[in-house]
Amino acid sequence: MVILRHTPGLHVPYAWLRVGSVSRRSIHNGAAVTAQLTINGLIVGLIENDGNGGLTELFSPNYLFGWQRMNAYRTASRHHGEPIAEDRLLDALVTEAELDKAIAGLEPGATVARLIDACDYTVDTQPVAAAPRDQDAERLLAATLPPGRTGTRWQIWSGHGWTDLPPRRSAGHREGQETLP
Structure with missing residues (x-):
């Protein structure tokens, strides 16, 4: 398989x-x-x-x-x-x-983000001019990606696989504060 x-x-x-x-x-x-x-x-x-x-x-x-x-x-x-x-x-x-x-056509240093749904199917993609190099850059990228109506989480192509981006924070969320479901 x-x-x-x-x-x-x-x-x-x-x-x-x-x-x-x-x-x-x-x-x-x-x-x-x-x-x-x-x-x-x-x-x-x-x-x-x-x-x-x-x-x-x-x-x-x-x-x-x-x-x-x-x-x-x-x-x-x-x-x-x-x-x-x-x-x-x-x-x-x-x-x-x-x-x-899309991945084959990326410029050096660029990557692509994708939004996947609950069944792990891609529902949206966004080009990313500069791949994030650390968790702070990933959080910043996650905050700029559009919220998806049918997607559950954004991922970024790392060059060999997909990595989940941190979830978007709600407007009233402060660092160190628990987010309630």
Whole structure:
């Protein structure tokens, strides 16, 4: 099993099934997504979500992969030890490709922050011009990131993995004071 580096707790049976190019376009309800599913760089299908609240789907007439192999791949995959729905798995593969591309395109000294939800899926990303070098810089960065409506915590890319940023403090919070739930 292979652990995907941008989706905590997601194990897939092999690494050679990946997403190639991703295209997003804004629509009135959100964003429509089309991505190429590849095996070792060979396009074997299209991942699509029309952005209207429906499921993310795979279209693969290719004899090399197809729905039967996608079903076997999904069945073998686990998110925190539990089965994962195909649309969530496809969404995670797209996010993996998008984050890999964002990280590869970083300027020296820069990084990226991401907001993840309760299921460990990325719901927002923000470029960070200068990676924080200590806890004070991390706290300052955390205070400048927008609060997320659907996210639970911000993380920052450390160059080899994701690290949680300190939680945002409420407006009335003072240093050394306990925050009540």
